[in-house]
Amino acid sequence: MAESQTSSPTGIAPVLQIHPTRRCNIACAHCYSVSGPTAREELPLELLSGCLADAARLGYRQLAVSGGEPLLYRPLPDLLARARELGMVTTITSNGMLLTARRWEPLAALVDVLAISIDGTPEEHDVIRRCDGAFARTTANLEVVRSSETPFGFIFTLTQHNADSLEFVIRLAAEEGARSVQVHPLTAVGRAAETMPHARPDEIELATALCEASMLGRELGVVVHVDAITADQLREHRCSLVPRTPVTDLAAVAPVLIVDADGTVIPLTHDVSPPLRLGSLGEAGGLATLADEWLAAGGGDRLAEACGRAWAELTGAIVPLAVYWYDEVAAQTRALAPADGVRPHPELVTTPA
């Protein structure tokens, strides 16, 4: 078994996160991909099929489809089926508003876990989703998912102002039969950078979320996972967080690999500095070639160096209570090199009729 299959920073299989479309029925205030009803970017299935095959060979064992709203990507069943053929676990993240029986039935057997975004109380959810009635429509559709018996969980975006709403979301998960709640810290990327510039949660809010998650998860029997690590965990798990150099295995340094709706391939998180992106899927050879060239050019080593710097800084004289690790690594990548973006291949982006 390849090292990357067992020693990713999370202990989970390396994840290929695909955003096949930026089309969405709503335009959320915190959307990092600037998706919305007027967005038209979409990746062709053939391109993503090749990407999946390459990713599987590189050690990625989970396909996570996000967006945009994945349910608006028409070839989604084929994409999921292809991933299953390659032995990958499949998850999709949806705002849940379009989860009608007609849309869900063709997908249910192809999805291992469905993640539905719930961002607080009905009022808070509707505000951040910028859509009146969004919460009611999403929760009204949960019965469709429950009756299919596909495991589902909630994703909650943690901001500087809403740790107190976590209790509501975890209780809702317990009442609605959701198996898990994932708490994902807001990153100041995309639309969030404009609409919520001061809402990124700091160490106190992350630590509060960790404590609330621990207590409420145990009390209510819901698995609650906060995408944050404590200072003690940082110190104890250096070997998992900072890849060894020279890096020869993409999944070892990028246990999360993102494919954006414009075809750009990004390691770890959207906020990683553009020069450290792998390039665009439209370039000759696809993902396998991009990975080889990136590693050969020292991209893996530079990312590992950023991880090392982040670790050293966070365990130095002033130790934070908790951090969102990938955000910290991304900040270090921006310090490594000047911004010089990789442009998507012009023939890649399609506009569906």
Place this chain on the structure above:
Amino acid sequence: MATTREKRGSEKVMAAWKARVLTEASIKEIAASFEKSPATIEGATFFGGEHSTGLSLSLSYEGDDGPWCGNDILFWLKWHLGHGGNPRPPRIIINGTPFPDLVRMELDFGHVAEQAAGLQDLAGEIGAIGVHG
């Protein structure tokens, strides 16, 4: 002054926890009620450490005092109407039917859920990113 929307989430969490702390007056109210009751207090457990948020009472009644059990449940209900909390239903064991010899009851007041773990107690895998990617 910061509005509710501008407040940190952690401040609101803390305010909610403080609102749950049992006041001296609320504990005296409980004590006064059980002084009138023929129930024997077999045990009392406070939850929440120095700033307790809940109290669990283990009570027993002689068979003839069984009806008092209902009066104490009524007090328990009224107390929660006044003070809030997440009441768990009383646990009642009746020994002897149709004429009970002994009735045991556990009543919780306030919030008796497990206290939050300290950061140092958070176990498990490193939470860099969750299962959904």
